Amino acid sequence: MCRFALYLGPPISLGSLVTEPENSIIRQSYRSHEGQEPLNGDGFGVAWYVPAITPEPAIFKDITPAWNNPNLKNLAAVTVSGCILAHVRAATPGIPVSRFNCHPFSWGPFALMHNGHIGDFRHLSRRLRERLSDEAYLRLEGSTDSELLLALFADRWQRRRDPDPLERMAAALGDTFADLAETAAEVGVEEPSQLNVALTDGRRAVVSRYNSHHPEQANSLYLHSGSCYVCEGGEGHMLPAEPPRHAVLVASEPLTRDGRWQRVAPGHLVLIGEDLEVEVRELSVAPSGATLSHQGR
Secondary structure: OOEEEEEEEEEEEOHHHHOOOOOOHHHHHHOOOOOOOOOOOOOEEEEEEEOOOEEEEEEEEEOOOHHHOHHHHHHHHHOEEEEEEEEEOOOOOOOOOOHHHOOOEEEOOEEEEEEEEOOOHHHHHHHHHHOOOHHHHHOOOOOOHHHHHHHHHHHHHHHOOOOOHHHHHHHHHHHHHHHHHHHHHHHOOOOOOEEEEEEEOOOOEEEEEOEOOOHHHOOOOEEEEEOEEEEEOOEEEEEOOEOOEOEEEEEOOOOOOOOOOEEOOOOEEEEEOOOOOEEEEEEEEEOOEEEEEEEEO
């Protein structure tokens, strides 16, 4: 059910996530350790930021399996960025395999990728689309629930007036999850939604580990941070934290054998600030709205 990795920190190559580590994203596309299924061959995508040129992400994605795409390997070897997203897809049954349905998705400066599904999406899709502004609706290109999540988030982001951008992102994502819960209650959908969502604007990020009905069954998610992430000869290492240099990795499963990866608790958000400080926060969602309560920093 998809695998992803998000990196923020000093610039590294895409290959440091995609091709080089012993449990790289490409390896997870055909041999995932913690996914509900080991094969994630229904396409892939990578996004990266070059803020000196544009605040919007560059994105490369295709419907071919990640393990069999030479363009991805060539690109990963020479592309360097301080904010990288990588995703391999196992398509939700009933949602077509197409380039428009491959992650990550972008909206202005935002990029989003998703591991999971919206419960009984076929019955919820029309009602959720009715909640969208005309602008958000007209920008939809594919048919996947994940792209619709980004459209819902974009509308909620525009309505929010939180002065801090990171808090605004977290609140808008909570509002999005609340919209899903409210719509599911209205329609009578009881199937859980699995919502491991990674969202960034290239400078900061919010990542969720969330199951709407059974928190303990949320898909896996791990966090790793330090001063600098390096990958040499297939071995990935996170050097101990020494300000002012910081690096943060959030992934569906550990990319390396480094034993300092931390499992994110179910029902929590990982917030990564522009200063690369990390906060893990409990996420509480109710149909009438979303409450994001402080957990720790």
